[in-house]
Amino acid sequence: MLTAHVRTAHEEILHASYDPGIARRLVAFLAPYRRHVAFAFGLILVTALIEAAQPYLVKVAIDRYIAAGDLAGLAGVALLYLGLLLLEAAVGFGRTYLTTWIGQHAMHDLRERLFDRLQRLPVCFFDRQAVGRLVTRVTSDVEVLNDLFSSGVVAILSDAFMLLAIAATMIAIDWRLTLVTLAVTPLIFLVSLALRAPMRDSYRQIRRWVARMNAYLQEHVTGLEIVQLFRREAASEEGFAALNRGHKDAQLRSIRYYSLFYPLVEVLSALAIALVVWYGGGGILEGALTFGALVAFLQYAEKFFRPIRDLAEKYNLLQAAMASGERLIALLDEPLAPAGGPSRRLPEPRGEIVFEDVWFRYSPETWVLKGVSFRVPAGTRLALVGPTGSGKTTCASLLCRFYEPTRGRILLDGVDVRDYPDGILRERVGLVLQDFFLFSRSVAENVHLDAPSIDPARIDAALGALGAERFVAALPQGSDTPVGERGRSLSTGQKQLVAFARALAFDPPVLVLDEATSSVDSATEAVIDRALARLLAGRTAFVIAHRLSTIRRVDRILVLHHGEVREEGTHRELLAAGGLYARLHELQYADEAQPDRAAAPPSGRAHRDVGAGAR
Incomplete structure (x- = not known):
């Protein structure tokens, strides 16, 4: 090892x-x-x-x-x-x-x-x-x-x-x-x-x-x-x-x-x-x-x-x-994360995002982002699509200011994110990670995270709006049920819904969503899709998308490849262009369709099996 x-x-x-x-x-x-x-x-x-x-x-x-x-x-x-x-x-x-x-x-x-x-x-x-x-x-x-x-x-x-x-x-x-x-x-x-x-x-x-x-x-x-x-x-x-x-x-x-x-x-x-x-x-x-x-x-x-x-x-x-x-x-003596600019008059939160010639690298040898520029109008749902290592998650991390751009700048409502006090930036930009981290506390505590502004009614409203109230009600102590270390007592889909409820309860104008790639059953996926639609409604969404259902729901799609913006448009526009997105779509569609074709028996044999069973 x-x-x-x-x-x-x-x-x-x-x-x-x-x-x-x-x-x-x-x-x-x-x-x-x-x-x-x-x-x-x-x-x-x-x-x-x-x-x-x-x-x-x-x-x-x-x-x-x-x-x-x-x-x-x-x-x-x-x-x-x-x-x-x-x-x-x-x-x-x-x-x-x-x-x-x-x-x-x-x-x-x-x-x-x-x-x-x-x-x-x-x-x-x-x-x-x-x-x-x-x-x-x-x-x-x-x-x-x-x-x-x-x-x-x-x-x-x-x-x-x-x-x-x-x-x-x-x-x-x-x-x-x-x-x-x-x-x-x-x-x-x-x-x-x-x-x-x-x-x-x-x-x-x-x-x-x-x-x-x-x-x-x-x-x-x-x-x-x-x-x-x-x-x-x-x-x-x-x-x-x-x-x-x-x-x-x-x-x-x-x-x-x-x-x-x-x-x-x-x-x-x-x-x-x-x-x-x-x-x-x-x-x-x-x-x-x-x-x-x-x-x-x-x-x-x-x-x-x-x-x-x-x-x-x-x-x-x-x-x-x-x-x-x-x-x-x-x-x-380790240097702290940048605390943001001094207190200043900030614009009302609308949710407009602008990347201006953003370059970034984790190490001196390799650029992860190279001159990335795009604009996301307030209330727009943008999906970032691209092969592994293309820079999708890096864009999200820079917007949340986990890292600083090496060159260029990122604007939120016309103000560089580096000029936002850290607390205000966290209020305006929410994040739902692909790894749905839950603390070994109750469901309710994982939603409010000890924030005094989130009362029990707001927690119940967030869970109810996402369709999570049924599984929560079935728990031994309802929303007061401990979820175990990293949420071990919950299924993948349930953890995902709790993470969504957390984001909805805090209600940021901008939501960064690193969509999970975990496989769930059809019924759970339907619940998650409805919850996701409710979560993204009425706010600027910055989605690192992996599923076709999510990609089709967004307003615009940005295709990244080797740290550069290669294509931008709607789902239909990019398919019609026949470029990188179309190839990625074709590969993913084939991967998702293949299991269904493998699972479905030939029609004649199916009739024969049913008939044999009837006899």
Whole structure:
């Protein structure tokens, strides 16, 4: 399966090295909660001070009270130590709850920002992106950042404050022993620096493989019927196995770096403690250091190197978050679909469409439209006809402004569509796609799409006008019946009628219809034909036609071939001209008539069969 190995350029182009700009962009999501963040910092600072005070109390207890045999003073120090532990527990609870609260709210905002961005990206962006990869960004990548904001940042800041507090206390006790204790930290820094780049790259690879697996799963679950119909289960499993192996290998690479980093830090930490025992023991023998100070330094060394030893795990989380952050920032930086011109006085909607020397190409190599010019008067029904790849759907997409013309312009009621505010253009130009997409909601919700202007009466009127009320009434809950994912519980014809009702309820003056090519039974086709006639009545229609019945119903026909307008006229005029349209008509008519001739038996045999049956 080739899908398993597809990579988009957008997926692969990531920052080659650490970019502090990404961190700043991500931290910006904490800005609305700056007061909560400041309070959390205060709690983190209190925790660090408590941690730093505990070994010092041990020093005081040994040097001042145990050495002097003062049990009352020792009891006071013990109670103070216990009080600090209880205070640390209470502060830790508040710190953990508050930081988790901040992280959840920040990630809630990020998810909403990402979804809003996806809603407003141009169609061309989705042409080059797999759905599964985008889902990964909004779910898995955000979840990684959630872990960072909810716990990772707290741990890193807490450790940083604690390291500073411990270092300051150690210096106050004995600066020489402090230097001995910290002598190994440059080595730890060098180890971290050496492993940073490969660890970051390994997490990039993990996120990429996760995105590819999600895209592959989404595609193959959606197309499972095709996979089973053509017995491609083994090939699909092979494709998924390749992705799964890639993900496993990326995970193992990251584990190797983690497994290398942690023992190295552990060894260096043990070396530091050994140096403290050696140098501090010598200080005690020489009378330059008290026994309590040595015990305190050993505790400080353990507390100092514990967060550094844990840095391997935090570093893993940080690198995973940075890799996810790169992808999310790249998505947030994608240019939005053009929003249209500034608010201006627009003409009353009539529905006149003019294409003026329109050229368009999806890629630099090939022109899809070449100098297309035509005019559709208001209220006219125009059919676009032509072979596959002639540019019919592209014309419709340009009119709806899913893409911008490379050259030329398209006018709606005398105004360039690029000068329409996006919302007004969507109100004036409706679209019914060949793929009748329905959400996994009720019939009524699929008609009104949460538009406040469409009430239940308007929904019922739209369904009734199209003859859809009979099948809707037969549903278990009527128009409140859920239709399932992509309308799975409805037939093709029923989905088509719901899509028509949606367009009729919104009532745009211009309707773009990419007519379905799906085969339906005769009775359903008759209902759809009547619904289509009602839908097109009284409005400008821009129809990408596939059926002869629809072509005969329109006022004008435009024949496209290789991105150029070859013929224009009525059905009869174009047939009489004997050109490309006539040939297409002849081919389609022959294709549609052939099944009927094949199904009808010879007349004599038919009479014989009936007669035999009568006997």
